[in-house]
Amino acid sequence: MLEHTLQPNPYREIESTRAYRRLMTAYYFMAKHPKWFGKKVAWITSGGPVEPLYAMGVLPFYPENYGAMCGAFRMSVSLCEAAEHKGYSRDLCSYALTDIGSSFTGKGPLGPLPKPDFLVCGNNICGTVIKWYEIQARAFNVPVFFLDTPFIHDHIHEHTVQYVEKQMEGYIAFLERQLHRPFSEKRFERVCLRSFEAITLWKEILELSRHHPAPFAAFDAFIHMAPIVTLRGTLWAARYYKKLKRELEERVKKGEGAFAREEIRLIWDNIPIWYDIRNLSKMLCSRGAVLVADTYTSAWSLDQIDSTQTLNALARAYATIHLNRGLEYKIEKIVNLIENYGAHGFIMHSNRSCKPYSLGQYDLKSEISKATGKPGLIIEADHTDSRSYAPAQVEKQIQIFLEIIGGKDKR
Amino acid sequence: MDRQTTLLKVQKEIEAITSQGYREIASHLSKDCVTIGFFCPYVPEELIHAAGALPFRLMGTPIKMSHVQAHLPSNCCHLVKSSLESLLKGELDFLKGVIFSHTCDSMQELSDIWAHQGRLSIHFNLMIPTNLDSEHSHPYLKAEMERFKEFLESHSGKITPQRMKASIQLFNRVREKLGEIYTRRRKGLAQLPGSFFAQIIRAGYLMDRVRYLELLEELLNALPDKEEENKDLVPVYLSGNMAHSVSYFSLIEEAGAIVVQDDLCSGARTFRLMVPENLDPIEALTERYFTSFFCPTKHIGYRAHVETLLGDVQKSGVRGVIFLLYKYCEAHYFDYPDLKVALESKGIPTLLLDVEDPSYSLGQLKIRIQAFVEMLHPI
Numbered sequence: 001m002l003e004h005t006l007q008p009n010p011y012r013e014i015e016s017t018r019a020y021r022r023l024m025t026a027y028y029f030m031a032k033h034p035k036w037f038g039k040k041v042a043w044i045t046s047g048g049p050v051e052p053l054y055a056m057g058v059l060p061f062y063p064e065n066y067g068a069m070c071g072a073f074r075m076s077v078s079l080c081e082a083a084e085h086k087g088y089s090r091d092l093c094s095y096a097l098t099d100i101g102s103s104f105t106g107k108g109p110l111g112p113l114p115k116p117d118f119l120v121c122g123n124n125i126c127g128t129v130i131k132w133y134e135i136q137a138r139a140f141n142v143p144v145f146f147l148d149t150p151f152i153h154d155h156i157h158e159h160t161v162q163y164v165e166k167q168m169e170g171y172i173a174f175l176e177r178q179l180h181r182p183f184s185e186k187r188f189e190r191v192c193l194r195s196f197e198a199i200t201l202w203k204e205i206l207e208l209s210r211h212h213p214a215p216f217a218a219f220d221a222f223i224h225m226a227p228i229v230t231l232r233g234t235l236w237a238a239r240y241y242k243k244l245k246r247e248l249e250e251r252v253k254k255g256e257g258a259f260a261r262e263e264i265r266l267i268w269d270n271i272p273i274w275y276d277i278r279n280l281s282k283m284l285c286s287r288g289a290v291l292v293a294d295t296y297t298s299a300w301s302l303d304q305i306d307s308t309q310t311l312n313a314l315a316r317a318y319a320t321i322h323l324n325r326g327l328e329y330k331i332e333k334i335v336n337l338i339e340n341y342g343a344h345g346f347i348m349h350s351n352r353s354c355k356p357y358s359l360g361q362y363d364l365k366s367e368i369s370k371a372t373g374k375p376g377l378i379i380e381a382d383h384t385d386s387r388s389y390a391p392a393q394v395e396k397q398i399q400i401f402l403e404i405i406g407g408k409d410k411r
Numbered sequence: 412m413d414r415q416t417t418l419l420k421v422q423k424e425i426e427a428i429t430s431q432g433y434r435e436i437a438s439h440l441s442k443d444c445v446t447i448g449f450f451c452p453y454v455p456e457e458l459i460h461a462a463g464a465l466p467f468r469l470m471g472t473p474i475k476m477s478h479v480q481a482h483l484p485s486n487c488c489h490l491v492k493s494s495l496e497s498l499l500k501g502e503l504d505f506l507k508g509v510i511f512s513h514t515c516d517s518m519q520e521l522s523d524i525w526a527h528q529g530r531l532s533i534h535f536n537l538m539i540p541t542n543l544d545s546e547h548s549h550p551y552l553k554a555e556m557e558r559f560k561e562f563l564e565s566h567s568g569k570i571t572p573q574r575m576k577a578s579i580q581l582f583n584r585v586r587e588k589l590g591e592i593y594t595r596r597r598k599g600l601a602q603l604p605g606s607f608f609a610q611i612i613r614a615g616y617l618m619d620r621v622r623y624l625e626l627l628e629e630l631l632n633a634l635p636d637k638e639e640e641n642k643d644l645v646p647v648y649l650s651g652n653m654a655h656s657v658s659y660f661s662l663i664e665e666a667g668a669i670v671v672q673d674d675l676c677s678g679a680r681t682f683r684l685m686v687p688e689n690l691d692p693i694e695a696l697t698e699r700y701f702t703s704f705f706c707p708t709k710h711i712g713y714r715a716h717v718e719t720l721l722g723d724v725q726k727s728g729v730r731g732v733i734f735l736l737y738k739y740c741e742a743h744y745f746d747y748p749d750l751k752v753a754l755e756s757k758g759i760p761t762l763l764l765d766v767e768d769p770s771y772s773l774g775q776l777k778i779r780i781q782a783f784v785e786m787l788h789p790i
Contacts, residue, residue, distance in 0.1 A: 087748030089765075091486060091739050123541050127516045127708060130541060131745030134713040138749060146710050148542035150551075151519050153526075159554040160538070166547040327523035350484050355741075359520030362482050363527050380484070 009261045009285040016244040023240050024226055031061050032110055040117040045129045046229055048122035049318050051195050054233040055188035056175050065229055067095035071274030071384030073109045080385055093353040094385035096132040118178050119144040124324040126356045145174040149319040153326040164315040195233040201241035202228045208248050209292045210341050213257025215248045218291035219281040222272045228300045263288030264405050267337050269295045270349035270357045271383040283395055287402050293341045323356050331367045338372045344405050345375045352382040377401040417633035421626050428618045429610040433497055436617055437505035445507050452681050453512035453539045455696045458560055461578040462567040468616030469494050470653055473768050482524055488737040489767045491517045498530055508533020514708040515742055535562050543711045553697040575692035581620055586682050588627035595634055597671045605660025644669040645787045648724050651735040653677040662777050666784040672727035707742040716746045717753045730787045731760045738765045
């Protein structure tokens, strides 16, 4: 039976990928040589408000994004080990260990990275980043701005919004101090409009996969999300996503999916297993399964963002992102994804390096299955550290899971 | 009653309340007592007490894990796993509810998982700001304290300023007496061996605080006025999480050392939580978290942990520092390498012990502590 289901399932290359590569190469070229472009560099967390940085002409660099790149290049383990040799525990987040190891050794896909001018840390994604950015602030002896966005267990309180808003004002003042020039409201508005445009486009691109077959698999989204993370607020990001959207809309018109064959539609929860994306994708598609949506890339479609993006609106948007919300919100979100994308089931990556994403997944899984009647599978791994991953075991789990889904459909 | 008899009486009462499992501890509590659980010093016990309830700190107990694996992955600390296990086994049914305060990612997620089980009727999340180095954190925390007070009032009725002040005074007196006990212990180990000392600390989070204060006073009166100094014991500093388990203190003493100071979040760290008694109670309860209290889950400047620990260690005159950290505690493990370098650069040797269930691997710990203490002995 297994042999029967393992049939070739060609992947349709996305033509815009070439433009994507050019764009990201240009970005990393600037990040590697900021002085050539007269830029100051701020290291910023993936959920941090980047718009004020672009408005002030600062180049943001994302250590988490770089960690993902190290993972995809399979360089993360040696960098984690370098950090471990300095006394850091292996149980810590592998993004952080990769970044710390890269700073110690000067190694990584881009080689030695230039020293940041300052750091911007937002804890709307996790508490790990506080410690991680404190370490880097000490190591580089640079200032850090810390944006505290209290976790929302149920609903956001008015005093919480005010607290975040006040800090956003402090953020602007911090930038003015670091850069010795005034903040331009006009430029900020322009950046916010571009950011809003890119976010809207990204949201629309992800929603195209509600179509059957899905034109854009989650594995594609994991790659093409880089501009929405790093270049949100620039013209480049909006231009690129317009191009990508046009191509995917064509696919929808023609009834073409990301893969030639799409029999099982699945939702993915958590950060990808960066070093095994290709294998996982092959394993799923060879069995006719496609990941049509995920909770990770949709986190950058900021739910509460609006086109009037004042500091107030930004504060609310950044305080209410997926990872800063409680269990009930996450249940509702995944249930909606399953229903809206017509999914047959869901795969949850229990990610050793990400507690805010992974703790609670067992309860999530049972609640989502109860609400939708769709089965879920939890696989254990780590987003960049392959030492915590048993691929053969995961493959077996996925294989059995897909057989269960296949069996259910036949009944 | 002579001193020795008083000492034995106090010891008996403290041992009874600190007996191992929650069910046994609950059997010592008054039947009509409303008991509210909490995990961390960022929950103001004073407010719970002023609401007429007993604040009961969940400190993790040795327990066989059989239910928790269905809710949590393995890389959570013992406190998180054992507490949820106790809840799922029904050992915490004597609690009316639990108050969570925002600290680390594991506790944040535990709170939601805990609430989702729906076993206890009261559940509240007190959102302590993570950035305590911002001028905006103070008004935010004060608003959270007000929200917490209103929540308690919705269950207990009005909490008057007088009741809050009385509770603040009671908890301040407890901290003062505990501070005296720390001082006396440095001078004379014989009357206060480590195992008993750990039990005294634990009891203070589990029993009626008025009775606890009486016990501390009786204990201090019963200790001899003049005590022999612990000349043969090597003074060490204990740094880390909440670790007032009898076994760790006994192991250190058996190896020939004595913990003369600590920054444990169930120990000396809480002495920094003295509440100003002349201020508005809510303002005072807020203010104290901005003075000198330090938890590594919070940001109060990126050199704060190194500077606080180094200053405390140098002041205490110890010969070495033992880091006793819960395995998987990110906040502590991220800071550890820089703390170790800072201490060792000042000639202060360190030892790292990572622990899970306090009843596990005692033999291994013993060997490591013995080797460390031997190294600290002057030749």
